[in-house]
Amino acid sequence: MTLALALLSVPGQGQGTPKTSLTVSGDVLTFATPDAADYANGFVNAASGITFVVTTTNGKQTHVTTILIRGTVDNLGNGKDIGQVQWRRADLPTWNNLTLTNAQVEERVQVPGGLNDPWSNTILFRVLLAWDRDAPAIYTATYEITLAQRDPP
Numbered sequence: 001m002t003l004a005l006a007l008l009s010v011p012g013q014g015q016g017t018p019k020t021s022l023t024v025s026g027d028v029l030t031f032a033t034p035d036a037a038d039y040a041n042g043f044v045n046a047a048s049g050i051t052f053v054v055t056t057t058n059g060k061q062t063h064v065t066t067i068l069i070r071g072t073v074d075n076l077g078n079g080k081d082i083g084q085v086q087w088r089r090a091d092l093p094t095w096n097n098l099t100l101t102n103a104q105v106e107e108r109v110q111v112p113g114g115l116n117d118p119w120s121n122t123i124l125f126r127v128l129l130a131w132d133r134d135a136p137a138i139y140t141a142t143y144e145i146t147l148a149q150r151d152p153p
Contacts, residue, residue: 007085022147055118068102090122
């Protein structure tokens with residue numbers, strides 16, 4: 001089985017002042033061909049994660065920046081559903097199923113030139129496996145990471 005996930009787009013949705021930018025590295029994910037131990041564990045991890053950095057590019061107003069993630073196709077091929085791809089932040093232990101709906105990865109208050117400016121994290125991925133449903137195949141999917149910005153409450 002081969003699975004590759006690729007970043008579809010990185011739209012910035014910052015509104016008003018200040019403006020923020022999102023930089024993503026490691027946007028194409030690859031997974032090793034699973035072996036018996038991976039099937040026994042029920043998953044195979046991506047070789048590496050993707051790292052994002054959020055930086056204020058201009059303005060002085062405190063704001064809230066949010067990183068969102070979603071899959072862009074519902075099927076990876078050969079009957080494998082997008083929900084069998086899971087993600088988590090590197091600093092948290094809980095895995096989340098990838099869906100076609102935006103899910104919040106992380107949100108922070110950002111003070112230009114101060115608190116959380118810039119800020120970053122890494123998203124890790126894995127694919128669930130089962131002996132009875134996952135024949136050797138090539139699986140492909142894309143995901144989208146979005147930056148949203150708003151005024152603090």
